[in-house]
Amino acid sequence: MTDPVHAHSVAPSVAAAPAAPAPAAPPAVDVRDLAVHFKVHRGLVSAQTVKAVDGVSFSIAAGETLGLAGESGSGKSTVARTLVRINRPTAGSVLLAGAETARLSGQQLRAYRRRMQMVYQDPYDSLDPKMTIKDAIGEGLIVRGVPRAGRKAEVEELLARVNLPVALAGRYPGQLSGGQRQRVSIARALAVSPEVIVCDEAVAALDVSIRAQVLNLLKDIQADAGVSYLFISHDLSTLRFMADRIAIMYVGRLVEYGTSEEVFSQPAHPYTQALMAAVPDIVNLGGPRPAPLPGEPPNPASPPSGCAFHPRCPLAVELCRTVAPPLVRKASGQLAACHVVPDAPEVTP
Amino acid sequence: MADVITVEHLTVAFPAKEGTGEVVRDVSLAIGAGERVGLVGESGSGKSLTARAIMRLIPRPGAITGGTVRFEGAELAPKSAPKWRGTKLAMITQDPLSSLNPLVKIGTQITEMLRYHRRLSRSEASAKAQELLRSVGIPDPRRTMTRYPAVLSGGMRQRVALAIAISCDPRLLIADEPTTALDVTVQAQVLTLLERMTAEHGSAVLLISHDLGVVGNFCDRLLVMYAGRIVESGPTAQVIGDPAHPYTRALIASIPSLQGELPDRLASIAGSPPAGGAHAAGCAFAPRCPLAREVCRRADPALEKIQSSSRTVPGDSHQAACHAIGDDTWNQAA
Numbered sequence: 001m002t003d004p005v006h007a008h009s010v011a012p013s014v015a016a017a018p019a020a021p022a023p024a025a026p027p028a029v030d031v032r033d034l035a036v037h038f039k040v041h042r043g044l045v046s047a048q049t050v051k052a053v054d055g056v057s058f059s060i061a062a063g064e065t066l067g068l069a070g071e072s073g074s075g076k077s078t079v080a081r082t083l084v085r086i087n088r089p090t091a092g093s094v095l096l097a098g099a100e101t102a103r104l105s106g107q108q109l110r111a112y113r114r115r116m117q118m119v120y121q122d123p124y125d126s127l128d129p130k131m132t133i134k135d136a137i138g139e140g141l142i143v144r145g146v147p148r149a150g151r152k153a154e155v156e157e158l159l160a161r162v163n164l165p166v167a168l169a170g171r172y173p174g175q176l177s178g179g180q181r182q183r184v185s186i187a188r189a190l191a192v193s194p195e196v197i198v199c200d201e202a203v204a205a206l207d208v209s210i211r212a213q214v215l216n217l218l219k220d221i222q223a224d225a226g227v228s229y230l231f232i233s234h235d236l237s238t239l240r241f242m243a244d245r246i247a248i249m250y251v252g253r254l255v256e257y258g259t260s261e262e263v264f265s266q267p268a269h270p271y272t273q274a275l276m277a278a279v280p281d282i283v284n285l286g287g288p289r290p291a292p293l294p295g296e297p298p299n300p301a302s303p304p305s306g307c308a309f310h311p312r313c314p315l316a317v318e319l320c321r322t323v324a325p326p327l328v329r330k331a332s333g334q335l336a337a338c339h340v341v342p343d344a345p346e347v348t349p
Numbered sequence: 350m351a352d353v354i355t356v357e358h359l360t361v362a363f364p365a366k367e368g369t370g371e372v373v374r375d376v377s378l379a380i381g382a383g384e385r386v387g388l389v390g391e392s393g394s395g396k397s398l399t400a401r402a403i404m405r406l407i408p409r410p411g412a413i414t415g416g417t418v419r420f421e422g423a424e425l426a427p428k429s430a431p432k433w434r435g436t437k438l439a440m441i442t443q444d445p446l447s448s449l450n451p452l453v454k455i456g457t458q459i460t461e462m463l464r465y466h467r468r469l470s471r472s473e474a475s476a477k478a479q480e481l482l483r484s485v486g487i488p489d490p491r492r493t494m495t496r497y498p499a500v501l502s503g504g505m506r507q508r509v510a511l512a513i514a515i516s517c518d519p520r521l522l523i524a525d526e527p528t529t530a531l532d533v534t535v536q537a538q539v540l541t542l543l544e545r546m547t548a549e550h551g552s553a554v555l556l557i558s559h560d561l562g563v564v565g566n567f568c569d570r571l572l573v574m575y576a577g578r579i580v581e582s583g584p585t586a587q588v589i590g591d592p593a594h595p596y597t598r599a600l601i602a603s604i605p606s607l608q609g610e611l612p613d614r615l616a617s618i619a620g621s622p623p624a625g626g627a628h629a630a631g632c633a634f635a636p637r638c639p640l641a642r643e644v645c646r647r648a649d650p651a652l653e654k655i656q657s658s659s660r661t662v663p664g665d666s667h668q669a670a671c672h673a674i675g676d677d678t679w680n681q682a683a
Binding site: 071072179212213215216234236237238240264274275279280281282283284293296297312 | 391392502504505532533534535536537538540541559560561562563565566567585586589590599600601603604605606607608609611612614615616617618619621622
């Protein structure tokens with residue numbers, strides 16, 4: 001895989017591609033040094049650049065789930081919105097099945113969007129309230145070029161796939177429960193047979209008893225259709241259940257990236273450790289609770305110098321205040337961006 | 350010593366075209382001095398309305414249609430609410446942006462409590478407000494007092510709301526989803542602060558949340574609500590470690606954990622909770638319950654102490670409302 005963008009990247013190169021033994025198929029999604037900057041105007045003359053996402057690289061293999069976690073302002077939703085091209089990447093590349101997509105427009109962009117779908121947190125906002133369920137799902141079929149005659153049957157098939165009764169086809173989103181609406185969003189995404197579905201906090205608004213249903217459904221669909229997920233959630237327990245690999249973001253950058261196994265059994269970055277310690281888990285009730293992390297996630301418009309986490313970090317040393325640490329392989333196996341955590345011993349490739 | 354709050358047979362209803370419109374049904378609970386009690390339930394379970402009924406803040410056209418709420422043994426008259434609300438009972442909500450007045454500086458919002466309820470002078474109130482803000486971890490209290498709620502972060506706003514709520518040493522603080530809108534690391538801070546502040550001010554806490562993890566780690570005792578009723582109650586360790594009601598059991602099984610074996614699939618509960626006030630006859634959970642029998646669809650089970658050969662709980666503290674419990678003929682595996 002030749003990669004011109006990667007070669008002259010500013011950040012120390014991170015080989016985000018999985019260490020797959022067979023280099024045959026390219027990953028479903030390969031994001032390299034992605035940057036998304038916004039110009040924020042303050043008054044008439046002064047403008048400021050907010051680096052919502054900066055130097056982010058990751059890849060998702062076909063049929064795999066990458067879990068992306070982070071707090072507000074971490075840039076995780078900007079990554080999602082950039083993948084489906086609501087936002088334009090400022091720099092870097094997004095490869096879909098090996099083909100560069102970052103600069104697509106017009107017809108090609110439309111074709112791309114058919115392959116990369118998104119399910120939002122609140123289906124109440126993302127579904128048209130004046131469109132019946134069958135029309136909302138049917139739209140995707142029109143895009144895919146399914147002839148009128150075949151649409152009804154296929155809508156019913158899609159409803160069945162997300163475990164919704166066909167009787168709901170003529171209803172409006174407002175007449176459904178939250179869980180049902182989210183199933184409709186999933187059916188709608190599936191209608192165009194995408195290769196990748198970005199789920200941005202897709203279960204966050206659902207009741208606990210409904211959440212498990214939808215998570216199981218997403219897993220079933222993946223097993224069936226081989227679709228890849230970028231699954232974004234602030235809830236680490238949900239990510240542990242859903243994801244093969246995990247990426248943790250903090251103020252626009254990845255601070256940790258590895259397999260679910262590596263990250264959850266031995267979180268390397270102090271931020272990941274703090275995030276995990278802060279999860280109120282029902283296993284191990286009444287166990288010792290570590291002191292909560294001080295401070296709040298910084299405003300991405302004015303991130304701290306050096307490592308953005310240093311003002312809240314219990315391990316911070318002088319170097320952390322001035323130099324941003326590169327994302328490198330750590331002794332526990334995954335990649336992490338931290339000066340203090342020991343690196344993996346040098347291995348000549 | 351009398352309990353701080355005793356709720357008996359509380360029913361709250363909204364006018365409805367169909368059904369009774371009862372969104373809280375026959376809820377009884379008691380909270381002792383300094384106790385931390387958790388109220389868990391999904392949306393529409395009636396947990397927030399139970400809290401609002403205690404505060405006498407049921408939004409119209411809803412109304413308390415039955416039962417009593419007593420404070421230290423005596424009923425609090427709704428008429429004198431401006432006297433007791435804030436001093437005896439206080440409340441913080443999910444989003445302080447909607448409970449704080451957006452047009453009034455933070456300093457004024459704290460000092461007005463202290464001046465009205467405690468009759469402090471302007472300067473005394475200002476000094477006290479600064480002290481309160483410092484104690485909830487606001488870095489520059491003097492400056493913060495001159496600012497408006499909208500310019501603070503969610504975590505800081507919740508700290509301010511807590512400072513106001515605690516300013517008159519309420520006997521009970523009701524915290525309705527206080528950390529739901531916050532990031533996890535900030536949630537941990539606010540919960541730790543809530544624990545410390547209520548202990549220092551001698552306030553009992555009724556913590557309402559949809560998150561079993563949050564209430565489980567914070568509370569001494571839990572109440573589980575479903576479709577307007579309390580279906581299980583007891584010490585936290587028992588309700589979470591040895592849940593009795595099929596709903597509680599299913600709920601716990603459906604939550605992924607950061608620890609332990611990773612299941613291939615999550616246990617899930619079929620169907621969805623009934624809309625508020627629209628439950629059918631019998632046990633409201635019956636349509637989703639794997640154990641339901643004919644009797645469940647006919648008669649609503651009472652909340653009773655758990656007694657069975659397999660479960661012996663000291664005292665009568667662990668209760669559940671389920672026909673199957675204690676009935677050894679009921680094949681639990683069915």
